[in-house]
Amino acid sequence: MTVNHPSQGSRIVVLNRWSDGLATYHRYIDHAVHNVAYVCTPNGAAALRASRIAHVEQLSDILDEDALHEAVLACHEALGGIDRLIALSEFDLITAARLRNSFNIPGELPDTVVRFRDKAVMKYAVAAAGLRVPRFAALEDLAFPKPGAIDVMRFPIIVKPRNGAASIGVRRVDTRAQFDVLWPTLPLVEYECEEYIDGPVYHVDGFMLNGAFLIARASRYVNTCLQFEQGKPLGSVMLDLGPLNDALLAFAEASLRALALSNGPFHLEIIGGGDGLYFLEVGTRVGRGEIPFLFHDLYGVDLFDLWVAQQSGDEARFAAQAQAAIAASASPARGGFLMLPEPVGKVFVDAQLPQGIPALYGAVFPTRHHFFDGAGGYETTILARFRYRGASEDEIATAIHATLRDFRYTLAEIVTPALPG
Template sequence: MTISLSSNIGRIVMLNRWSDDFAAYHRYIDHAVHDVAYVCTPNAAAALRASRIAHIEQLSEFDDEDALHAAVRACRSALDGIDRLVALSEFELMAAARLHNSFSIPGDLPDAVVRFHDKAVMKHAIAAAGLRVPRFAALENLTSPDAEPINTTRFPLIAKPRTGAASVGVRRVDTEAQFNALLPTLPLVECECEEYIEGTIYHVDGFVVDRAFVIARASRYINTCLEFARGKPLGSVMLDPGPLNDALLAFADPSLRALALVNGPFHLEIIRGPDALYFLEIGARMGRGRSLSCFAICTVLTCSPCGSRSGQVTRHVSRSKYERRSPHRRCARGRFLMLPETVGKVFIDAQSPKGIAALCETVLPKQNHVFNGAGGYDTILARFRYRGGTEHEIAAAIHATLRDSRFTLAKVATLATFKRNLARPEFAVKPSILASHKALRLL
C-alpha cells in the first residue's frame, strides 16, 4: 500500500504500541516531507526505523489517558501544531477519538468510533438495519428489574467485554448455573453476552472511500480467535471467487452503511450459521494477526494524494463485482497461520517445513525467549504467511505447515541448567529438559 499525503498535512502524531513490523511507518509515510512525532512505549520506540523523526514521547503504557494527553500535548508543542493523529491499534481508537476532540484535530470523534468499538452499540445498529445478529444483551440490562429472566435465552452463550479485542476476557457459558456463577464476577456495565451460533467464521477486510468499496476481500478462519486465546493454532485463507465470496461481500456492504463508515479500513467478522449469515463484530481498522501484511502482499493498492479533486484509486484486485478487475493478472490468494504461545516454556530452536511453495514468510521468536502468556498476537511460537493461486492451495499449505513444523522447547525451570551444560561435550539433551513440540492438532 502506497499513500501520498497532501503537503498541507505536514504535522503527524502516531500512537504506536507495536514493536514488530507493524511499526514500519516509514514504508508508508515520507518522514522527509512530513514532520512525524511518535507516542510509544520504550519497546515500541526501539522498533521505529524512520531516518528522521521529529519528536518522540515515551509512555510506560497507554492505559493512563491523562499521561497520553500530556504526551500528545508535548508533541503538539514540538511540532507547533498537529494536522493528523493516527492510531491503528484497537486499544487506542477511542482514546484517539477523545484526543481529536480535545486538541481539535481532524478525525473521527467518539460518537463515530463507538459504533466500531462497543459490541453492543454496533449490534444494535446492525439489527436496526434488518441484518442478522446473534441475540444479545448488555449485562447491565439483564440485571434491571424489568429484564427477562436469563432462562428465556438459548445456551450456550458467549460473554465478552463490550470494548475488548483479541478475545481477551471472552468466555463460553453452557448452562444457566454457570452464567449465574459468572455474573457476579464481571463488571456488568463493561460486558455483553450473545447467543452462540454454531458455524464457520469468516472475515472481510477492506477499505472504503465515500462509503464505497475501494477493495474488499473475504477470508475463512481456520479455528477461531477464541480458540487461539485458549492455545490452538489460528489460520486464515482468502476465498476464491464464487457464490460464498459474493454473499459475504454483499453482507459487508449494508453492514458498513448501517454503521456509517464513510472513509477508512475495516475488519468485519461474519458467522455462517446453519440458516444464514450473522454479523459477529467489526473494527474500523485492518485485522491483526498478519491480516494487514497478507492483505498488502496479495493486493496492490495505490491511493492518489489526499485532498486531490479526482480521488482516483488504482487497484489490481480479484474478480468480484465489488472489486475492479485487473486486465494484467489474476490476484493471488493468501493469508496466515499463527501458533500460540507455549506458556511456561522457552523457545530454543525450530525446524521449519520444507517444500511448501505457497509459504513465503516464517517468523520465529528470538532464541531463549520465555513465553509468559502476554504475547497476544505478537510474541508467539511462530507465524507463517502464504501466497498462492487458489484457496485450496493456501489451505493445503497451512495443513502441511502444521504437519511438518517442529519446535524445540525447554521448561523455564530447566533453562539455566541447559545453558550451563550446553558447551560440555558430554552433555546429552534429555527429553526431561527439551521437548520436540509438533504443531499438529489443528482441528
C-alpha cells in the same frame, strides 16, 4: 525530546504502542515534509526509525488517558498546533477520537468510533438495518436486579468485553448456573453477552472508499480466535469466487453501510448459521496477524499505507495507493495464514520449515532461547506464523493442513538451579 525545524507541511502526532516492524511510520509519512511528533512507550520510542522527528513524548502506560492527554498537549506546544492525529492500534482508536475532539483535530470522532468499538452498539445498528445478529444484550441492561432477561437467550452464550479485541476476556458459558456464578465477578457496564451460533466463522477485510469497497477479500477461519486464545492453532483461507464469496461480501457491505462507514479499513467477522449469515463484530482498522502481509505480498496493497495517508490527509499519496488497490482488486490470487500460539512457560530451541508444500512461501519463528511468557499475541512473539499463496481455496487449505501435520519444533523447560541443602 524536541528538535526544532522550520514548518513545511502538516503538524502530525502519532500514537504508537508498537515496538517492532509495525512502528516504521517513516515508510508512510515524509518526515522531511511534515513535522511529526510521537507519543509512545520507551520501547516504542526505541523502535522509531525516522531520521527526523520533531518531538517525542514517552509514557510508561499509554492506556493512562490523563497522562496521554498531557503528552499530546506537550506535542501541541512543541509543534505549534496539531493538524492530524494518527492511531493504528484498535486499542487506541476511541482514545484518539476523544483527543481529536479535545484538540479540535480533523478525523474520526467519538460518536463515529464507538459504533466500531462497542460490540453492543454495533449490533444494535446492524440489527436495526434488518441484518441477522445473534440475540444479544449489554449486561448492564440485564440487571433488574438480577439477570432475569438472560432467559430469553438459548445457552450456550458468549460473554465478552464490549470494547475488547482478539478474544481477550471472552468466555463461553454453557448453562444458566455457570452464568449466575460468573455474573457477580464482571463489571457489567463493560460486558455484553450473545447467543452462541454454531457454524463456520468468516472474516472480510479491506478498505472502503466513498461507501464502496476499494478492495475486499472474504476468508474462512480454520478454528476461531477464541480457540487461539485457548491454545489452539488459528488459520485462514481466502475463498474462491462463487456464491458464498459473493454473499459474504454483500453481507459485509450492507453491515458497513448500516454502521455508516464511508472511508477507511475494516475487519469484519461473520458466522454462517443454519438459517443464513450472522453479523459477529467489526473493527475500523487493518486486520491483525498476517492479514496485512497477505494483502501486501499477494496484491501489492499496503493497507497501513492507505490508512495513514487517509488519517494524515495526504491526498496525493492516498490517490496513488487507491489506484493500486483498484488495479489489484481483480487479481485471482488467493492466500491464507496459520498461527501457532505460544507454549507458555517453555523456551524455543529450534524449528524446521516443512518441505514439499508449494503454497507455503513465508514463515516467522522466535529467536533461539526465547522464553514464552504468555504475552504473545497476533503480532508479537508466538510459536510460529506461516503465510500461503496459491491459485485456489483448496490449495491453500491443503497446505495449511500439511503444515499442521509436518511442522517440527523443539522446546525446552526453564531450568531452575537447586537451592543448597
